[in-house]
Amino acid sequence: xxxxxxxxxxxxxxxxxxxxxxxxxxxxxxxxLRQLDVPTVDAAHELGSALRTEPAPLPEVSEPEIIRHFxxxxxxxxxxxxxxxxxxxxxxxxxxxxxEAVARLDGIAGAHPYQREEISQGALRIxxxxxxxxxxxxxxxxxxxxxxxxxxxxxxxxxxxxAYLESQGNPRKKVxxxxxxxxxxxxxxxxxxxxxxxxxxxARGMVDLAALEAQMNDEVAGLMLTNPNTLGIFDEQIGxxxxxxxxxxxxxxxxxxxxxxxxxxxxxxxxGVDVMHLNLHKTFSTPHGGGGPGxxxxxxxxxxxxxxxxxxxxxxxxxxxxxxxxxxxxxRVRAFFGxxxxxxxxxxYIMANGPDGLRQTTEDAVLNANYVRKQLEGTFELPxxxxxxxxxxxxxxxxxxxxxxxxxxxxxxxxxxxxxxTVSFPLVVNGAMMIEPTESEPLEELDLFIDAMKAxxxxxxxxxxxxxxxxxxxRLQRLDETxxxxxxxxxxxxxxK
Amino acid sequence: MRYLPKSPAERRQMLExxxxxxxxxxxxxxxxxxxxxxxxxxPRQMAESEIVDWFRARAAENGNGxxxxxxxxAYNHYRPLVIDSLISxxxxxxxxxxxxxxxxxxxxxxxxxxxxxxxxxxxxxxANASMYDGSTGAAEAVxxxxxxxxxxxxxxxxxxxxxxxxxxxxxAKYQGLPLSEVAxxENGRVDLAALDAAITDQTACVLIQSPNFFGxxxxxxxxxxxxxxxxxxxxxxxxxxxxxxxxRPPVEADIVSLEAQSFGVPLSYGGPYAGxxxxxxxxxxxxxxxxVGQTVDREGxxxxxxxxxxxxxxxxxxxxxxxxxxNQALVALMVNIYLDVYGREGLRGLAEQNLAKAAYAxxxxxxxxxxxxxxxxxxxxxxxxxxxxxGELSHRLAGHGIVxxxxxxxxxxxxxxxxxxCATELTSREAIxxxxxxxxxxGSVAAADCCEVKK
Numbered sequence: 013x014x015x016x017x018x019x020x021x022x023x024x025x026x027x028x029x030x031x032x033x034x035x036x037x038x039x040x041x042x043x044x045l046r047q048l049d050v051p052t053v054d055a056a057h058e059l060g061s062a063l064r065t066e067p068a069p070l071p072e073v074s075e076p077e078i079i080r081h082f083x084x085x086x087x088x089x090x091x092x093x094x095x096x097x098x099x100x101x102x103x104x105x106x107x108x109x110x111x112e113a114v115a116r117l118d119g120i121a122g123a124h125p126y127q128r129e130e131i132s133q134g135a136l137r138i139x140x141x142x143x144x145x146x147x148x149x150x151x152x153x154x155x156x157x158x159x160x161x162x163x164x165x166x167x168x169x170x171x172x173x174x175a176y177l178e179s180q181g182n183p184r185k186k187v188x189x190x191x192x193x194x195x196x197x198x199x200x201x202x203x204x205x206x207x208x209x210x211x212x213x214x215a216r217g218m219v220d221l222a223a224l225e226a227q228m229n230d231e232v233a234g235l236m237l238t239n240p241n242t243l244g245i246f247d248e249q250i251g252x253x254x255x256x257x258x259x260x261x262x263x264x265x266x267x268x269x270x271x272x273x274x275x276x277x278x279x280x281x282x283x284g285v286d287v288m289h290l291n292l293h294k295t296f297s298t299p300h301g302g303g304g305p306g307x308x309x310x311x312x313x314x315x316x317x318x319x320x321x322x323x324x325x326x327x328x329x330x331x332x333x334x335x336x337x338x339x340x341x342x343x344r345v346r347a348f349f350g351x352x353x354x355x356x357x358x359x360x361y362i363m364a365n366g367p368d369g370l371r372q373t374t375e376d377a378v379l380n381a382n383y384v385r386k387q388l389e390g391t392f393e394l395p396x397x398x399x400x401x402x403x404x405x406x407x408x409x410x411x412x413x414x415x416x417x418x419x420x421x422x423x424x425x426x427x428x429x430x431x432x433x434t435v436s437f438p439l440v441v442n443g444a445m446m447i448e449p450t451e452s453e454p455l456e457e458l459d460l461f462i463d464a465m466k467a468x469x470x471x472x473x474x475x476x477x478x479x480x481x482x483x484x485x486x487r488l489q490r491l492d493e494t495x496x497x498x499x500x501x502x503x504x505x506x507x508x509k
Numbered sequence: 510m511r512y513l514p515k516s517p518a519e520r521r522q523m524l525e526x527x528x529x530x531x532x533x534x535x536x537x538x539x540x541x542x543x544x545x546x547x548x549x550x551x552p553r554q555m556a557e558s559e560i561v562d563w564f565r566a567r568a569a570e571n572g573n574g575x576x577x578x579x580x581x582x583a584y585n586h587y588r589p590l591v592i593d594s595l596i597s598x599x600x601x602x603x604x605x606x607x608x609x610x611x612x613x614x615x616x617x618x619x620x621x622x623x624x625x626x627x628x629x630x631x632x633x634x635x636a637n638a639s640m641y642d643g644s645t646g647a648a649e650a651v652x653x654x655x656x657x658x659x660x661x662x663x664x665x666x667x668x669x670x671x672x673x674x675x676x677x678x679x680x681a682k683y684q685g686l687p688l689s690e691v692a693x694x695e696n697g698r699v700d701l702a703a704l705d706a707a708i709t710d711q712t713a714c715v716l717i718q719s720p721n722f723f724g725x726x727x728x729x730x731x732x733x734x735x736x737x738x739x740x741x742x743x744x745x746x747x748x749x750x751x752x753x754x755x756x757r758p759p760v761e762a763d764i765v766s767l768e769a770q771s772f773g774v775p776l777s778y779g780g781p782y783a784g785x786x787x788x789x790x791x792x793x794x795x796x797x798x799x800x801v802g803q804t805v806d807r808e809g810x811x812x813x814x815x816x817x818x819x820x821x822x823x824x825x826x827x828x829x830x831x832x833x834x835x836n837q838a839l840v841a842l843m844v845n846i847y848l849d850v851y852g853r854e855g856l857r858g859l860a861e862q863n864l865a866k867a868a869y870a871x872x873x874x875x876x877x878x879x880x881x882x883x884x885x886x887x888x889x890x891x892x893x894x895x896x897x898x899x900g901e902l903s904h905r906l907a908g909h910g911i912v913x914x915x916x917x918x919x920x921x922x923x924x925x926x927x928x929x930x931c932a933t934e935l936t937s938r939e940a941i942x943x944x945x946x947x948x949x950x951x952g953s954v955a956a957a958d959c960c961e962v963k964k
Contacts, residue, residue: 349780
């Protein structure tokens with residue numbers, strides 16, 4: 013398809029590729045087992061009736077076919093390495109290569125979680141160093157690295173809130189959650205046995221202080237607040253919010269999804285947050301991996317420390333150990349110590365940056381978002397005029413007159429060589445278009461993105477059908493998601509012969 | 510800073526466009542009292558070579574290159590090189606969750622293949638796109654059983670991984686889900702009579718692990734008979750996924766929670782790993798986590814999408830099946846590649862080698878102590894009771910470059926000086942013999958006289 017406005021991308025041939033099962037043929041192999049240095053045993057004799065009689069019908073393919081299969085599949089993905097990936101609240105930043113290299117060092121990737129402490133000092137030192145640095149970055153007093161993801165961190169954090177309040181005599185009943193919050197927040201509160209009470213935002217996109225004042229009472233355990241929130245707005249009343257909660261014995265939980273706006277510029281511990289989680293896969297550059305693994309450490313103030321998941325790391329005379337003797341602990345949230353491989357990467361990232369690099373990173377992230385905002389303001393409706401930090405939320409209001417929704421514009425961005433922004437979120441904005449460029453985008457890429465968005469806005473007026481039927485240059489056109497849900501096909505099956 | 514693609518002039522130009530006099534103007538929304546006006550107190554910026562040096566030094570402080578005779582939920586199997594070669598492509602590891610299927614077909618198809626393989630290995634009808642790990646997967650499986658049955662009590666076998674049980678206890682605490690435990694018998698398997706007595710009409714599920722924490726393979730069919738007779742569900746947790754290549758799959762289970770780490774995932778001091786939940790089709794709507802389904806595009810071409818998301822937190826919020834958002838896509842990709850490398854024949858061959866190594870180790874080590882739980886089959890782990898304290902032995906073995914078994918005293922004091930040992934295809938005969946010799950060197954007391962199971 014010819015279109016002079018599309019400057020970032022051109023179409024090119026991509027390879028077709030079936031399912032790996034469709035390459036399988038009996039007798040092909042991609043392995044050679046080692047020579048066995050002990051006597052063989054008779055499996056039927058060893059296992060008796062527990063023996064598997066029919067092998068699992070896994071594919072039988074050769075090594076070159078495996079390489080081609082996954083290489084071909086990979087070319088069907090868009091990735092940060094291709095270009096701007098402006099998914100709001102996802103912080104799709106560059107994933108440094110040194111992180112990957114050090115996480116794969118033999119003594120690190122090969123360490124068994126139950127090997128004795130005296131031969132785990134390196135692993136424990138990595139965890140201790142990361143813990144110390146994250147505590148300094150957040151301004152909190154203590155931390156656990158155990159949670160495996162952001163939502164898992166939320167669960168841990170709210171469990172800490174509950175355990176603390178129970179120790180004070182009353183766990184309370186409700187958790188307040190702003191209407192702009194991520195869906196994991198209410199789902200988490202429910203898992204910890206709390207009722208969820210919605211908290212209204214005001215016209216500026218911030219917490220409605222009067223509503224908070226009215227809703228806060230001794231039945232409320234706390235507030236789960238994302239700051240900056242999902243509109244990219246830093247709630248300047250944060251000090252007051254914390255004060256209202258604390259005055260009535262509640263706690264302030266901060267969802268750290270948007271910490272990329274704050275690192276080295278402000279610390280949640282300084283503005284009244286009692287407990288928060290971090291997403292190492294957002295703020296600290298560990299790769300998203302196509303949807304995990306993540307890592308969601310939880311940092312807290314001193315009064316919540318006794319309740320942290322066990323074990324915690326302790327140090328005496330330069331020797332590190334795991335301390336399991338934590339009578340008030342909420343227990344474990346995961347086996348072993350969490351997603352250790354992500355700790356290695358996050359620490360390598362912090363070391364590569366240092367205090368000056370982290371500050372510049374945050375400044376660039378905020379600079380990029382404000383640049384995009386400035387350049388697209390007017391072309392797209394900006395529902396909140398409040399200053400934005402690291403991400404900006406527009407709406408499809410202007411384009412919806414021509415019947416185009418945020419999802420259509422997003423699909424058309426694909427033709428322009430970009431991954432779409434976050435579509436239809438936060439829910440407080442009708443037709444939301446949530447854009448987070450991160451610090452990793454050069455000016456050149458931002459300008460291409462801005463031009464693409466403007467060109468699409470123009471198309472929305474001149475050729476709305478072109479936008480509505482996008483994408484046009486992908487391997488597949490829009491997929492039938494309704495059919496997928498109505499009659500789920502969740503696994504491959506050989507064709508009936 | 511080398512990750513930041515901007516010159517000072519470009520920054521100035523952008524500020525000018527925005528109409529800001531300085532970068533700090535953009536941070537004005539943060540009240541002055543909360544702005545950090547100093548450097549963070551963290552180490553200075555380091556060169557790449559300095560970072561590599563630092564981590565190499567840390568790696569050397571771990572048991573680097575040791576022979577590992579330890580499993581207990583994390584297994585030392587060989588990882589074919591093609592895995593890291595492939596997953597190091599940026600298209601895999603720098604992509605996000607596949608929300609835009611037109612430009613995420615690679616990830617989606619890979620997950621669909623993964624779901625298929627998990628079904629084939631476990632004998633279940635559907636599998637999800639992965640969970641954080643085996644412990645949280647087991648907890649989610651128990652919650653799922655509660656939703657399916659509408660009952661509010663769960664029984665955990667004491668032979669389930671102790672840390673899995675701890676995680677489940679944490680998850681269950683505020684779900685109105687009392688937990689109880691059922692004992693193991695002389696052969697290390699779940700005590701069927703005790704189980705039968707423990708199940709009430711409020712029991713949503715019974716969770717067992719097979720092979721269990723002692724390495725013993727449970728009689729899943731018999732347990733299922735007892736559990737189903739009382740209208741409860743059977744949840745089977747599997748920590749050593751490779752066992753599925755040679756051990757009869759738990760087809761009688763209602764939910765299988767698998768830890769897939771054995772399939773090509775590095776030990777990495779405990780994570781990231783990948784859990785996965787597999788179940789029967791009729792329970793599909795209660796499964797937590799992402800699911801990938803097959804569909805067609807406008808031209809009828811086969812493609813894949815995330816599906817059945819009405820179960821999930823971003824739609825259902827506090828009524829979701831779980832708060833889980835992320836899964837372990839890249840780890841699931843490792844598993845997919847691993848299973849393609851070994852395939853139908855290789856996985857079986859590998860399992861046979863594990864069986865042989867463990868049988869040899871059981872015999873060699875058993876000559877210096879007492880192997881517990883005879884009379885039931887095992888895969889690649891077994892429990893050995895020794896004359897001396899397990900920790901002492903492990904400490905000495907470490908001096909010989911060997912990572913010894915997992916001491917059981919902390920969780921099972923009644924077993925005395927017992928450890929659970931593991932041998933995989935990577936465990937050398939030499940290391941097994943060396944470990945056995947070390948036991949002998951101290952065990953001057955005749956093993957049989959001192960190693961009784963204390964009940």
